[in-house]
Amino acid sequence: MSIDAPQDIGQRFWRFHGGLSLRHWKQMSLQHGLEQAPLPAQLIVPIDQQIGTPAELTVSVGDTVLGGQALTRRTEAHHVNVHAPSSGRITAIEDRPVIHPRLDCQRCVVIDTDGEDHQTTLPAWDHWPEYNHEALRERLAEAGLAGLGGALFPTHLKLDRSTEQPTRLLIINGAECEPYIAADESLMRWRPEQVLLGAQILSRILDAEQCVIAIEDQMGEVENHLRQTLKALQIDNLAIIKVPTIYPEGGERQLIRVLTGDEVPAGGLPQDLGVVVQNVGTAAASYQAVVDGQPLISRVVSVTGRGVNHPVNLEARIGTPVWFLIEQAGGYTEQAARLVMGGPLMGISLPDDDRPVTKASNCLLTMIDTDIQPVAEEMPCIRCGKCSEVCPAALLPQQLLAQIRGNQLEEARALHLDACIECGCCDYVCPSQIPLTQTYRQAKHDLALSDLAQQQADRARDRHEFKEQRLAEQKARRRQRLESRREQPDNSKSDDIKAAIARAREKRQAAADQNCDATESQD
Amino acid sequence: MRQFDPQPAPHIPAPSSVRRMMLQVLVALIPGIAAHVWFFGPAIAIQLILACGFALGFEALCLKARGRPLLPYLNDLSAPLTAVLYVLCLPPLMPWYTTAIGLLFAIVVAKHLYGGLGHNLFNPAMVGYAVILVAFPLHATSWLPPASLAENPIGLMSALEAIFTGGLPAPLSFDAITEATPLDHWQNGISSGQMMSEIRQSPVFGDYGGVGWEWIANGYLLGGLYLMARRIISWRVPVALLGSVVILTLPGSLIDPDTNPLVMEHLFTGGIMLAAFFIATDPVSGSTTPRGMLIFGAGVAILTLIIRRWGAYPEGIAFAVLMMNMAVPLIDRHTRTRVFGT
């Protein structure tokens, strides 16, 4: 561990490989404070808003619900609840178009709001330090907390104290490194107390040795606000650290590297290093969930870009349609040409604006023609190596591309395809306009599928072998019985030979299978 | 509801394209070419135009034959760049048909038969150059002396005549107007037992390279530094290549200066500068890994020097680059970087 004394953090920064310096564009939406979006007539709430299988739905069409009422029941440890964002009647539970990296439609609960916005909350825990960490974790899962930075990783899973090594460092990630996105920055500026107290709660749950808030070095005002609030709240065990702004520094692995010098092992988790990273929005939502008993029914969304008239940061209910929020930002400008959920490097380009925002929607970016990449003919890779220069995972994207396009997925795996964080740096610099990140995402998906198929095949083979064996045994028993009855050696001889042949064949087959397994595990 | 046209991320415009990269490289060649015209006359300009025409023609034919769209690929400027590099390696009065043949091998064989842009194993310009060196050794080594040293400098009209008819207006003749290059002098002189100091007596030697050549090399150096500053090329190949030349020639020139050219003379004579910044840096046929680039550059330097000293050809750039091209898959495989977190 490179940290001996806790105060080392922030004394120096470590570099990570590659990365990009990009124009910021964040001030665009930060002119008017953090506004409350009005309530739309209809809310469309996707049931699956977390990593892992979603919790079990408990409501049905026709039910009336209150804001903050859980629509699901947690039946497994990793589940987080999904709540009705406002009061009204459930008019449909059906597949609706959503914002998702791969899927076009997902099962959603459609709520026609009644405009009253009656709310229910969990019990408020003003004296939260009285509760133990398990109770607090449970509360976060109940309240629907999942990584608001966009990953939607269940928050409580990252706060598990029992299985991991002790947490030496909790990092509250306020370095939203993508251009335009200002959701976290506006929270830190206008709700610093929620962020800081939320950090306290998270730190307490983890029993973290040290807790820091990482912000970008360009967020001068944010730093002032945070420092003043720290003083006002008399918090002294929390450090604010400005990190150099290099995309993708907001990535968990990159941030840990910059602050501690350590690299999260490929295929491992930050917890392996005793480090936990939580997003600023998650911290604020944790505060609300614990102290106010307020489930996660809204989030801050930056509605920005030159394609809307009045860029703004809005606190919007989960399930609010995109078009409704665009209207709050003054509607589209004439040149609006592309609608993106997220930032310009990793964001998902949307085919239309009739889709609900989710817990993951940090930014609705509307770009105009001159801001966007013209759709160009993809050229062949000229092996210029620019992609590997900027890759923060220090991969060789062009070699990955060659393997994937040549259908050598296992080779790509050997080149550590899984270490790709899909940051889009390689795409951005590629002179041949090759959709690299998309290719890697797809290849990872294909590999996961083939692994699954392999597992199933293994299981099927095991079952098959077991059955074969049982049949053979049965046969042998039957033959024995026959033999003992008839005492005719001539017939049984040919049977014996057949059985011997079958046994030999089986043996060979088993050996071949084993070989197969061996080569796989070498990979 | 408003509809949009969904496109994959990233959404902000890319800072570069193949065309822009190639264009920058061409721009960076201008100082060297200008010096060439200044010292050796306008023949090279005719050759450049001719070669670009052939290159684009062959490129178009191949694209057509392979059913590829013409416009994006003719526009990417990779064919003209190949043509320019090819021309810069050969004497300016090469007959037109050798240029055609050279580019036929460069564009059709080395590039498109291997799969077109991005797929060629060998540097196309060097393939063309090597073919001509072997097939037309006399032409390929008939260099003009610098205009300042020539009794009858070659003007535009004589150059045109020489290139297109193979003849020269009386009283000029090829034998009379061509001149051994500094590299020829070294090789012939050293092998016949002359001292470097005697060899340097020849008027073709300038301050630290050949007359004219040293300034062309300076032009390439300038252009190369520009490319490095703009990050069009990585520093690794040029630094490894030039550094290796220095390291390998320094001991000889210190210990036995009578039979070994000086370091500066090696750097500023022949095609070393061109190779360091413009030829060995060809991304497609070179190594792509950071350490691989260093190995590639050093390899080109070592092989070039060996050929200069002991080979049958006075300049070994082409063969050195082609041999290193062959080693690239191996180099790339063994110089992979350490992936984050592994």
Ligand code: SF4
């Ligand atoms: S940046 Fe694009 S063209 Fe260059 S090596 Fe990478 S994939 Fe190939």
Ligand code: SF4
């Ligand atoms: S998307 Fe993957 S391969 Fe490309 S730069 Fe990011 S981490 Fe590297």
